[in-house]
Amino acid sequence: MPTDTSCQLGYENHRCGFITDNTPPTRFYSTALSGGGDSGGPAFQNDTKLVGLVRGGGPFTYEYIKFSAVQAEIAAQSNPVGKGLAVTNN
Numbered sequence: 001m002p003t004d005t006s007c008q009l010g011y012e013n014h015r016c017g018f019i020t021d022n023t024p025p026t027r028f029y030s031t032a033l034s035g036g037g038d039s040g041g042p043a044f045q046n047d048t049k050l051v052g053l054v055r056g057g058g059p060f061t062y063e064y065i066k067f068s069a070v071q072a073e074i075a076a077q078s079n080p081v082g083k084g085l086a087v088t089n090n
Helices: 067-076
Strands: 005-008 016-021 027-030 042-045 049-057 062-066
Touching: 027 049, 049 067, 062 067
Parallel strands: none
Antiparallel strands: 005 016, 005 042, 016 027, 027 062, 042 049, 049 062
């Protein structure tokens, strides 16, 4: 499993935690717990690289949508809605 950290910058907590899982491919899980108002907020890896957004959570980890997997899924479609979507400024 990855040992780097993910920091979510949402409304509530601004807390970092270790990434604990990367399955399924479009999600990753971290011990960076979020709170009310954080859903949809950005998630940064090692405080610098934008890698996802807050989706939801459980009692011990929080779930994030992984941008790279979403972009790969869009690119894999023959005529996808959203083709050309790009994350800028890291």
